[in-house]
Amino acid sequence: MLPTHGRYDYAGWRGRTPYAWPNGAKLAVYLGVNLEHFAFGEGLGAELAPGGPQPDVLNFAWRDYGNRVGAWRLLDLLDELSLPATVLLNSAMYGYAPGLVAAHRARGDEIAGHGRTNSERQSVLEEAAERTLIAEATAAITLHEGRAPRGWLSPWIAESRTTPDLLVEAGYTYTMNWCADDAPVWMRTRGGPLLAVPYPQEVNDIPAIVARRESAEAFARMILDDFEERLRQVQQDGLPQVMGIALHPYIVGQPHRMRVLRRVLGAIARERGRVWITTAGAVFEHVAALPAGQVPGCPRAAAAEQAA
Template identity: 45%
Template sequence: MKKFDNGNDRYDYSAIISRGVYDWPGQRRLAVYFALNIEGFELGRNPGNDFTSMPSAPYHRGYAYRDYGNRVGVWRIHRLFEQFEFPLAILANGSVYDVCPEVLDAFRRRGDEMVGHGRTNSERQADMTPEAERGMLQDVRAMFERYEGRPPAGWLGPFISQSPQTPELLKELGWTYMLDWWFDDQPMWFRTNNGPILAVPYPSMELNDLPAYVNRGASDKEFTRMAIDAFDEQLEESAQYPMVYCLSLHTFLTGQPHRIRQLRRILSHIARHRDQIWLTTPGAIAEHVVQLPPGTVPIR
């Protein structure tokens, strides 16, 4: 019988129950990180649905809604994470450095990780030629080097969009991990023609406030329940093998006053288990995996 070819040559099937077991730092088994999307948009270019109807030019409602996140919502989130002393991964568009640099200044002072997230959320990699995409990635890298003193280790494409050549370009230009592919609860090596790049788990579909609220119509309380239930379940499962839990937030969604109260409930619950988990960032997760003995994380 002819072997079925599913067209995916990027990684092999690997059952989580059949892999080698390892620990995170402190002999913990559940790594927990929070990703905060801080995005910039261009007025007149479609920023996405404004959640009431499909927008039309000049897309001012969607632009204004998202701008609220950088003017007001982000400061509520910043204050809450300061109170709980939780680290953050900041998924930053390069344009934020130009439009509202004081936002990123505040998280830099906290020592949070800065993750590359495109030039602006008004463009998608899937729409770019290889030359244009390479230029965009080079622009982002140069901007991070200018403001952060070093290039970003991690990448998440705007709209979680990739072109066929994105993994190769990321590896070529020095990125060590990406968040675009969520196919596991553990970091996995991902093949490129330029050598492997690490895929760190990121909740692109589930524990991400944007698809939860906008695409699936979850209520604020439902999202809180999902976030807490997932944490509790993964904490129990981590007795068997290491796992990654991540909550993905957007400033203009979770930064609304009614949702900050829900986020406080989530963080309060997780804080009660602080001594059982590794509160970290995706960059630290990637660094830990790279240092594991060869073969611990499957790659062929």
């Protein structure tokens, strides 16, 4: 037997119990907008070009463009198309660009935890230090938003072996770290169940554009192909899916990428009668209200017994 995480049970796609999203939709679509702040002269960060010795001004400034310019243009696009968003927030943004976070708050977007900064990974920390990281990010969001976040995406999708346990202990009800499925999955933790809401690692501008050097047009085509194929699949097998679209303003907020992004998001928005355009948090709420056993992963009863 190979080592296993033990967080969820295997459930192949065929043979699952069908259920629907609101208004009978079978496809849920959400936008994950990453608002990130980076330390100057140290730490991690995506690179437009191979970085030189610190301070790496070229790449720091390129990323900072997202908060200064790109994110505001993306906000205009979301307003233009009446699209909600789940904001994946580095808590350092409250000190750096509070007006940007306030603009998302004003439009009713969901604010989810995304660590303190993407200059660090929580996976390399001892348990006490990781607990502190989660607590500090959570406290900042709770203070400024007036409510605690329900969802978490780790910086760099980096988890330790205890991250899901620590998230539940900190009050989180869903994680976006596990990209193992096209539908939500219940996970076991030592504190009770945690829902894994699909977050894309393919339809995501960092892997597509930064890692694979795809063009703006290729990334937009990827989004639309993914959307159209999912529509075909849910009509064929009747099983619900969640499609996330991961966006980073310093990447898609560049004018040449924004132009093609507008076209593809407009095409998706025009299908809102057939699909549920929503937030990751609303996906959690819907799944949490379903009868036990409809959503794969681990039975909620078993998770509750484990927690007891």
